[in-house]
Amino acid sequence: MILYLHGFRSGPQSQKVRSLADRLASRGLGEQLWCEQLSPVPFEAIAQAEAQIARCAEPPTLVGSSLGGFYVTWLAQRHGLRAVAINPFVPHAAFDQSLFIGEHEMIYSGERFRFTEAHAMQVAALEVTRISRPENVWLLAEEGDEVLDCRVAVARYAGCRQTVLPGGDHSFTRWDDYLDEVIAFAGLA
Template identity: 80%
Template sequence: MILYLHGFRSGPQSQKVQALALRMAQRGLGDYLWCEQLSPVPCEAIAQAEAQLARCTTPPLLAGSSLGGFYATHLAEKHALQAVVINPFVPHAGFDQSLFIGEHQMIYSGERFSFTAEHAAQIAALDVARISRPENFWLLAEEGDEVLDYRHALKRYAGCHQSVLPGGDHSFTRWDDYLDAVIERAGLAA
């Protein structure tokens, strides 16, 4: 099973989720992907993922992009799970979370939501001080990420398997090249 956690303002309709779903369906594994619209409230998003984890009969692979990568990191550390993090959000010294505070709109559904100082505090509370099981993580990052500085991810995931590519952008433009490897990392074969 792969539990995919999408990024801030994104959703299950994202290009990465759709590409992964298609590849898994082509390999006869369509029933082994979970991705649902996560709440914009961080603790609620974690609760949604925790509820799905509780339904899993075997340990799933967590995959997450951007803020979803941050959530995947929290959950992987908490439950000793494998995780693939794609251009993940990494809180760091000097990061101003107030940049997110305010009104936002979901990219695919158009739903509007408020991100508050309380939500920013929830993210701070979910942060992982350090990666204690580097063997459980695979970082996929592109140096051309225009939203998040990939160097913060390099530091956070030091000692982890890393695939850091030149160019690209925050969407991780070479995602399709890694689909089969991500599926295989989940222990799925077909």
């Protein structure tokens, strides 16, 4: 089973989720993907994912993009799971989290939500400063990410499997090129 956690303001309708769902379905594995709309409240999003992890008969592989990549890193550490972090959010001194405080709209549903200082503190509480099982984590990053500095992720995920590609952007433009490898990493090949 693959549990996919989308990024801030994104959702299950994202291109990455649809591409992964299509590839799994083409292999007869369509039922092996879980992705639902995550709460914009960090602790609630984590609770949603942990509830799904608890329902899995076998340990799932976590895949997440941006803030979802941050979440899957924390969940992988907590539960000893494998994780693929795609252009993940990585807190660091130069990143101004206050840029996210305020009103936002979900890209696909149009639902509005308010991200508060308390929510930013929840994100800070979930930070993983050292990955204790680097063999379980795979970083996928593009150097052209205009939202997050991939060098920060490369440093944080030191010792992990890393695929760092030139160019691209925050959406991870070469996602479709890595679908089969992600599926194999999840043990579904």
